[in-house]
Amino acid sequence: MNVSHTPVDSAPPALTRVASDDEWERAHRRARQLDTPVLALFDAKHSGASVKTRALFEELASEHGSLSFVAVDVDDNEDVAYRLGIEALPTIVLFKDGAIVEQLGTNSDDGLRSIVARQLRLQQLSAR
DSSP: OOEESSOOTTSOOSEEEEOSHHHHHHHHHHHHHHTOOEEEEEEOTTOTTHHHHHHHHHHHHHHOTTSEEEEEETTTOHHHHHHHTOOSSSEEEEEETTEEEEEEOSSOHHHHHHHHHHHHHHHHHHHO
16 A cells, blocks of 8 residues: 655645645645545544544555545644544544535444545546
């Protein structure tokens, strides 16, 4: 799986892990340049509830590189989670142009698959 701390060229990396506010802002700037939404997973290594969702998130990121997947471990970057009001782990948030479009709480694997499928359909429609 392609994991990066610095997005490159004209395609988003499969998964960007952000550990600082600067990396968070860079991921969003890059997504705006590419006109792609950001699908962010907020979790923590110590959260047992996050294990299954994290695995699915990583799998979807590796399969759908045209979307921008960002993982935030709240233990490493609690400021971003705090600013966004993230209270439960895991939480999945879809951003477009820096604004929250959709947010899912725990036990949201079907919701995550649904968001990805919807965003892929939107990309296909806009490419026509």
